[in-house]
Amino acid sequence: MKLEVNGVMLDAQAAPGQCLRTLLREHEHFEVKKGCDSGDCGACTVLVDGAPVHSCIYPAHRMDGKTVTTVAGLGDEEHPHPVQSAFAAAGGFQCGFCTPGMVVTTSVLTDEQKADLPHALKGNLCRCTGYRAIEDAVNGVRNVEPTCGSATTAGADASTSAPATPTVPIAPIAPTAHTAPAALAAPAAPTGPMGTSVGAPAAMRVVTGREPYTLDLTTTGVLHLAVLGSPYAHARVLSVDTTVAQALPGVRAVLTAADSPDVLFSTGRHENRLDDPDDTRIIDTIVRFQGQRVAAVIADDVATAQRARDLVRVEYEVLPAVFDPEEARAPGAPLIHPDRTPADRVDEAHRNVIVTLHDEMGDTTTALADAHATVSGTWRSQRVSHAALETHAARGWLDATGRLVIRTSTQVPYLVRDELCHVLGLEQDQVRVFTARVGGGFGGKQEILTEDLVALAVLRTGRPVQYEMTREDVFTIATVRHPMAVTVRLGADADGTLTAMTVEMLSDTGAYGNHSRGVMFHSLNESLAVYRCPATRVDAEVVYTNNPPSGAFRGYGLGQVVFAVESAMDELARELGIAPVELRRRNVVGPGEVMVVTDPDEVSDLRHGSYGLDQCLDLTEAALARGAADGPGVPSGPQWSHGSGTALAMIATMPPRGHFADTSVARLADGTIEVCVGTAEFGNGTTTVHQQFAAQVLGVPVSQVRVRQSDTDVVRYDTGAFGSTGSVVAGKAVVLAAERLKAMITEADARRPGTGEPLTELVAHGSHDGTPRSVAYNVQGFRVAVNRDTGEVRILQSVQSADAGVVINPEQLRGQIEGGVGQAIGAALYEEVRLDGAGHVLTRTFREYHVPQIADLPRTEVYFADTVDSIGPLGAKSMSEAPFNPVAAALANAIDDATGVRLTELPMSRERVWRAMAR
Template identity: 60%
Template sequence: MKLSINGETVDAVAAPGQSLRTFLRDRAHFEVKKGCDTGDCGACSVLLDGVPVHSCLYPAGRAEGAAVTTVAGLGRDGDLSPLQQRFVDAAGFQCGFCTPGMIVTASTLDADELDALPRMLSGNLCRCTGYRAIEDAVRGTHRRVGEPREPDPATSRAAAARACGRVGTSHPAPASTRIVSGQEPYTLDIAVPGLLHLAVLASPHAHARITRIDTRAAAALPGVHAVLTHVDSPATLYSSARHESRLDDPDDSLVLDDVVRFRGQRVAAVVADTVAIAEQACALIAVDYDELPAVFDPRAALAPGAALVHGDKDAATSRLADPRRNLVAEMHGEHGDLAAGLAEATTVVTGTWQTQRVAHVQLETHATIGWIEDGRLVLRTATQVPFLVHKEICRIFALEPAKVRVFAARVGGGFGGKQEILTEDIVTLAVLTTGRPVQYEFTRTDEMTISPVRHPFEVTVTLGATQDGRLTALGLEVLSDTGAYGNHGPGVMYHGCSESVSLYAVPHKRVDARCVYTNNPPSGAFRGYGLGQVIFGIESALDELARRLGISPFDLRRLNSIGPTDPLVVTEVEGADLIIGSYGLDQCLDLAEAALTRGNGVEAPAGPQWRVGAGMASAMIATMPPRGHFSQASIRLDPAGTYTLGIGTVEFGNGTTTVHAQIAATALNTTADRVHIRQSDTDVADYDTGAYGSAGITVAGKAVLAAATALIEQLQLTAAARTGLPAESWTPEPTGLRSGSVFLPLTELAGATGLEAKGAEDGAVRSLAFNVHAFRVAVDTQTGEVRILQSIQAADAGVVMNPEQCRGQIEGGVAQAIGTSLYEEIVLDGAGTVTTRVLRSYHVPQLADVPVTEIYFASTTDSLGPYGAKSMSESTYNPVAPALANAVRDAIGVRPFELPMSRDRIWRLLQL
């Protein structure tokens, strides 16, 4: 057939049944993304004769004679289109994976259709931004975000600092132009000669032992290169979870196991010329199973006689609390005497709150391409932790570290879901077996059914207080369902019970928490890492206490929250690694309360069925993970007079690449466009624990600052040696160093080989960030609909490094949390089968669902963060659900105890 692609005539043959998306990508149009292949996300949108279509649903053969335009074809003569430029100016993306499709759809809208923008963009999902920046870009209404902290006290220098991209200004991401034109490569946006494809045979049983597996028919299928089973698997136990210390997680997994513990677990893998052949071969594998007893309720899993999920594991070797009781980990401790504290109270509140499974729904699914190059294994993978993947792959397969390279291109979202080994291990086995390049890509259904989800928690809170509102007792009981494997289970449990409890200065506290195996699909790391689940219970209970005492919920928190000099106590005093480097909670409470009091002019819908209420909640989080988080950076002055920054941190929408360039530019007194970044590759950086726990600024950023500072010192010494002028007299300028009237250009200082300096940060001491969220809502008592009238978040981010970007991180976290609060739930049938298997049955917030959130920043300077900054990627998510639940309680007079607060659940509450 003949068609036009971005103005060029193409004469090609489409495979039978091939979609337009794969047809385009087969011809290296990698700007056309895959987010679902079911027409639900819009990442693959292209124009077909000027009309936007989801190319994953459009048969390629029907494009005969058509003009196809991708995002790469919207500009002219190498320039961006006006719309693409507006996406750059408004920071209308974070990970950027949805951006090509979003821009394609938006490019067809005329002025009249902008009034119906939420409907017109309903077919394009974004998981990162919260949509405000996207709407600004489409409408052309973007205004620069106010910059709360200038990098220099002389405000006359502010414009120059902004142009240079210094810390404190809203500098655009270095990859902006490539992202909005579709030219920024993600994991699979590469053509690999001789590439084979891997497909997995999934278990139909929740718990079974494989007694026979016959692969002969599959292996004989033309185009099949290998069939892998547990016989081929390394015998080394590991955890798919990745932390700096691998001992944080239980060793309970194998690449391929002869026992399956949840529906969908790998049974075998086929490597073939195409995905279709591999899937066809999987269907030819004959497997006999001996079904084993299964357990799906975490409380039942603890009962005597319950089916054992990992009863074959040694507790010490696998680091399990008690595999004979399905107990992965437990935490029990008391500060003071809870019973005595309750006896002192005049009012006691107790309740049990339930949180659900939530999918990450990052638009780029998990994927890895592996190959052998110069005798080395190379893995190009969608990961937040390339160095940790490198270490564990070497351990599992007994490979020399020098013989393995792991790297990530830009990653299309993560939210904790890519802090796992989910595709890298099986691809490694396939590459080592075949010697050929192999690719394995999750489908969206894989993401919904076998990729780890947020841990469902049962949280029981007991609070005691005196009549004046002073807390005397806080009791917490937590039951966490980690599913069939313990990845992240202990860490999520411990972390969830940490800052959520230590935020309040209560003389008597007790925590009892358990993390339990079931035969449900695995749970894992998710934004907030357990805090969101526990904060939902504690902040809801505090709201109920305030009501009973007749005290403002803001005042109750002012009275009981820790102060800047108070000790941090869970059940024992926290160690010196966790300090209050700056304190902005008081400001956050004031800012949120003031905004809620003055309102925003949005009225409730007309009608007697609508009831209005308001609610708030607080949250505190450490600015980096515990027990060490390491990063090493290098900065090189190149002979051309520009800088090359080497850093291991991955960019997946967290914005660290932008901030790292700003940190380096500020320290070196140069412009951000002169700093070129090489990152997320075990070959270009010495080490980085990974992009999780909001450590991109507070750990990796400090390593960048240390390296830049060391390079300045080298340059000063070099200048001093050449001129005899004192080293300390030399001041860096954008293109050189100056001492009085003497100027030495960087090209001269670099010489023929350049200069390099390194810096490191170990994250040994951690600070704390604070967030307060408030809502005003209207609830329809006839249908249970919750409509958000006003959304407010006040954040203590320390010195805000990039105001536009930080605002976007907060908005994105709030939007994701609104989804958790009102819509999203991975539903199981009671026997371990996931029924929400595609995006259309799982309500990810669309533009129409997300209000504009008012963002207010406290004015603090942190003693630990680079230039006084704190993290702000995770923390924004945590107070949203309880604040919204408290607002619903205020409106209808009945408290929600379960997430999500869907219409049917709210309606049922109204019938009580």
């Protein structure tokens, strides 16, 4: 058939059942993205004869004689379409994976349709932004200043962003009159690029579809991998017959446990690989959750690999399984990893317990008995999918020297490299791992989920091999947030001073222990240490079950525990007759105070590099008061009840136990400044921040700085982009390198005999180990209306105030906070990965999993405390995962204020709210 794509005639042959998306990508239109393959997310949107369609469900065979326009056909970097320019100017993206489809949809909206964006954009999902910046882009609001600088990810095009356009005013972000406490104040923030809403260097490439992601490269000569998963939640593999599968034409290999190295590891990645249990093999003879790998087929194309996968015959011995975490630790429960020992970081395998924590400061029993007021309750949080629009994917090959190269969608390329070396018995110089731009992470890509199989397949076949998960794979075999049950008891004096706090936590890590220990310890640290309490007890356990594995998720456990503690604080305020915000003011740690959980003698590296919690409480309370006075759009009638709620959260600005980054900053012969970092860009904005740091220190325009990143060949080492460290660890290393380069430039230029001499190339290096650690604060507030007849929760106002130190890039930071709040609202009200009680995942597509659409999210008011951090780079603190943590509790507190009903289980769906009110 013949069709026209972006003005070029194309002769194509559609395979039976093929969709338009795969046809376009076969012809190297990589700007058309895969997010779902079920017509739910809109990342693949193109115009067919001028009408927007989801190309993943549009039959390719219908395209004969039709015209297709992709985002790349709307305009390019030199001559962009007005909508592309608007998205770049408004900062209407973060990871940018949804942006091509969003731009295409927007390009044909009429003024009437733009007036009803919730309807017009209902078919396009964004996981990152919270939609405010997208709405601004549609309405032509410019929020960022352009930059001519470029960022280069290995394997990506190194061209620069679009030419600069005239600077326009930045959209206002609410200012504050607060100042940092004198005892903590660092030198005043410098003038220059710092504090300016500089646009992302890849902005024009993203909005025109030219920015490459993991699999945006030709597939010629590439083999494809398909995985056979177990139909049972717990079974022993007795035999695997691959004879018929291997005989299928186009099949190059079938991998089973016999091909897997007998090396235990963890898919979770940390600086210290011993943080997690060694309990995983690439392919095992024991399967512990439904869908776990049993075999992998490598074939010439995806269809052949899938057909051959279905021809593999497996004989199983079904084993007893356990799915309830309480039952899993009870005597007589089926044992999931009976051979693991404390040497493997599994404390009590005989009762499926990976790690326990039982500790007390003071006498909580007596303190609770003597308290003027006490409250108690149990709060439950659910499995949540990261729902990054780019699914997990990797491609591997052998380079000209025989070195194994892996291009992957990961937040931690160096940690992936090192673990592949450990598992496969290779040296570091035998493996290179790099990323292109990553289409969302949120902690889900702090795992090895595709790279190990791809590496094994490349080494077995000697050919390039690619493995791309489907959306169903992501829901069923990729990791989720740890579901937890958290019981809190609080006691206080009559004046509201906390006297006792006990917390019991049970965490379901699923079939494997990746991130199990770290999430538990982190969840119980800052969530409790933010309050002064003389008697505190913690009892926590993490257990194996035969459910799908849990893993790292934005907030790293804090969101689950903060939901419980901050809900209990509101209950205590009611018992005491004290305003909830006032109760918090009386009990939060203050500037310079030691942050303690249960051991006052423990030496902690946490410091108050600055303190803005008091400002955040004031800013949020004042904003809610203004909103209540204005009262726009408040639903009225006897069925509606109104209320407000607040919650706070503290988070360390870096992970414990060290986080390392090596960087270099060079002045090239043409005067360009080149920054080399290992940090991956997945919408976290570190590329822009690193440009701004280098430009600030060296006194050059941001447009003169380019960044090379996320490649194990670029710098010696980088722990990775998690724990919000891209700005404060790698960023501080950039600042140190830039300062050294500045001194070298001064010395070199002083020796130049005349101005006519060419510049010399100079390079300086900087490293940072992630210590000491400061803390950041977030306070979330909501006003809501609750319909007593239906259980509908309508958010009337959303406010978050953040203590982020010096704000490097106001618009970018605003977007990070809005996106975190939006994702947290989804987890609080809508999202849940549901299981049937026997380990089978019921939630397998986006239409069964309610990622918030633009209609679901309010415009969050964002306020910044006025602080300068003495620890962070140029006074800045981290703020990527922190905004998520206080949201569910603040929303639950607002619902309780409106209805008098305390919701203790997430998500707080309409049905749950209605049933709670009906009791």
